[in-house]
Amino acid sequence: MLKKLVLASNNAGKLREFSALLAPLGCQVIAQGELNVPEAEEPFHTFVENALAKARHASRLTGLPALADDSGLCVDALGGAPGVLSARFAGEPKSDARNNAALLAALDGKTPRSGHYYCVLVLVRHADDPQPIIADGVWRGQVLSAAQGDGGFGYDPLFQAQGESVSVAEMDAAAKNAVSHRGQAMRALAAKLAELGQA
Numbered sequence: 001m002l003k004k005l006v007l008a009s010n011n012a013g014k015l016r017e018f019s020a021l022l023a024p025l026g027c028q029v030i031a032q033g034e035l036n037v038p039e040a041e042e043p044f045h046t047f048v049e050n051a052l053a054k055a056r057h058a059s060r061l062t063g064l065p066a067l068a069d070d071s072g073l074c075v076d077a078l079g080g081a082p083g084v085l086s087a088r089f090a091g092e093p094k095s096d097a098r099n100n101a102a103l104l105a106a107l108d109g110k111t112p113r114s115g116h117y118y119c120v121l122v123l124v125r126h127a128d129d130p131q132p133i134i135a136d137g138v139w140r141g142q143v144l145s146a147a148q149g150d151g152g153f154g155y156d157p158l159f160q161a162q163g164e165s166v167s168v169a170e171m172d173a174a175a176k177n178a179v180s181h182r183g184q185a186m187r188a189l190a191a192k193l194a195e196l197g198q199a
């Protein structure tokens with residue numbers, strides 16, 4: 001039974017979404033920043049390796065079970081970019097506004113504008129956990145030609161999910177969580193925990 005876990009993320013947008021998504025687990029959740037955990041390195045080419053590195057890092061420094069999210073936007077006409085580099089597509093320091101501008105510039109004149117958000121979640125029960133619990137989610141859609149709305153975070157003003165008539169930044173938070181890559185991954189993770197008798 002998980003009583004307490006550290007959320008291995010410094011992204012305020014993700015943390016807001018997780019506060020609703022993790023509520024059903026009924027465990028105490030502490031953001032790593034509150035425990036002075038510095039940002040982990042994310043040197044890998046796959047989302048899952050980066051998520052595992054972030055989870056192990058937070059768990060090692062806090063002694064708590066840790067949940068990490070590695071996610072990004074993968075655009076078909078850009079060969080999957082920004083992908084694992086989504087947070088830093090326009091370089092350092094990380095900036096959603098500059099990333100959005102860089103995405104529009106990269107897609108200028110290109111078709112199709114289709115792509116997907118991807119999210120992988122990794123939960124380790126301790127830093128050297130040999131059996132991390134892993135779940136992922138995919139949310140397909142299109143990159144718009146101009147930003148719309150001011151909700152959400154990251155690329156949300158530029159992303160319109162399949163079946164929606166507004167950008168993700170124009171959806172309310174609960175509606176996004178109900179269908180998003182992160183919402184899907186979180187529900188899959190919760191199901192795995194339940195199967196293992198851990199939640």
Ligand SMILES: O=P(O)(O)OP(=O)(O)OP(=O)(O)OC[C@H]1O[C@@H](n2cnc3c(O)ncnc32)[C@H](O)[C@@H]1O
Nearest residue numbers: 009010011069070071072073086087153154155156
């Ligand atoms: O590593 P942490 O501390 O969790 O925070 P981060 O922002 O660096 O997170 P990632 O390394 O996983 O990079 C994810 C980037 O992908 C984008 N992204 C992921 N999920 C998104 C979502 O739901 N809406 C909009 N953009 C998203 C956004 O640019 C994020 O900064």
Ligand SMILES: [Mg+2]
Nearest residue numbers: 011042070087
């Ligand atoms: Mg990151």
